[in-house]
Amino acid sequence: MQDILGGFNLIFEFFGQHISTMLLIGGFFAGFYFVYWFFVGSPKEGEETAFSLKLMTYLGVLIGVFLVGGGINAWTLVGVKYYTLTCVLAIIVGIALILRPIKDVPWAAIIGVIAGAIVVFISASYLKFMVDGFAGLFGVDPYWILIILFVLILLLTYLAFKLIEDLGRLLGKILSSRPASAVILVLCVVEAILAFFGSSIEALFYL
Structure with missing residues (x-):
């Protein structure tokens, strides 16, 4: 390397x-x-x-x-x-x-979706105990925690990269x-x- x-x-x-x-x-x-x-x-x-x-x-x-x-x-x-x-x-x-x-490529949305999917995959695969803990704390199904996590990461990443996308445009x-x-x-x-x-x-x- x-x-x-x-x-x-x-x-x-x-x-x-x-x-x-x-x-x-x-x-x-x-x-x-x-x-x-x-x-x-x-x-x-x-x-x-x-x-x-x-x-x-x-x-x-x-x-x-x-x-x-x-x-x-x-x-x-x-x-x-x-x-x-x-x-x-x-x-x-x-x-x-x-x-x-x-x-003309919507990079902010694409990167947001990819980042959200990666975080959800890591959380579901290696941090399941934390997801289950939050699910038990709020009394909801663990899948809802993963969905909320995906949306949050998607929005945060989208906002972070939107400026770069607008600059590129x-x-x-x-x-x-x-x-x-x-x-x-x-x-x-x-x-x-x-x-x-x-x-x-x-x-x-x-x-």
């Missing part, structure tokens, strides 16, 4: 050392909706999403993972100094790329918007070029 984690760390360290290049690539993936519209045009209403858009969306998830890992590593690299904006922008764009294809809509994707593309390209030369947009505020 440590070898696997060490391998991932080496990969992310490599991307951290080349974060300017990764930011340039990530910016292209994030701004692909604008690039597609500029060269091909807007898809007609009711028309199926183009294969190239689907491909770039799902490849973007992989690029997003590399960007997040590389951005975090770039922030902590010894001997290589990147501006905070460069690292933060890489992480934010990476997260947006990861969340874009899952913006928001980021997905932003990246699917031509104006927003164009702004992100330009921002990433400019920041990547400046980072390559050891500078940043952030440095302009110190002039």
Whole structure:
């Protein structure tokens, strides 16, 4: 397990050392909706999403993972100094790329159901004495305790993950918007070029 984690760390360290290049690539993936519209045009209403858009969306998830890992590593690299904006922008764009294809999936509900089912299974299998104890205390069937436990865990988990789900939906809509994707593309390209030369947009505020 440590070898696997060490391998991932080496990969992310490599991307951290080349974060300017990764930011340039990530910016292209994030701004692909604008690039597609500029060269091909807007898809007609009711028309199926183009294969190239689907491909770039799902490849973007992989690029997003590399960007997040590389951005975090770039922030902590010894001997290589990147501006905070460069690292933060890489992480934010990476997260947006990861969340874009899952913006319409009800993750909060799915995770809530799974978490509730796991807790009920553990309670029924390994904590039966506690379930029976609560059932005896309230004078109800143990199955009611398990049902109540499932609903409570479902609601708590749903509320906890709803914010993340809404954030993913928001980021997905932003990246699917031509104006927003164009702004992100330009921002990433400019920041990547400046980072390559050891500078940043952030440095302009110190002039």
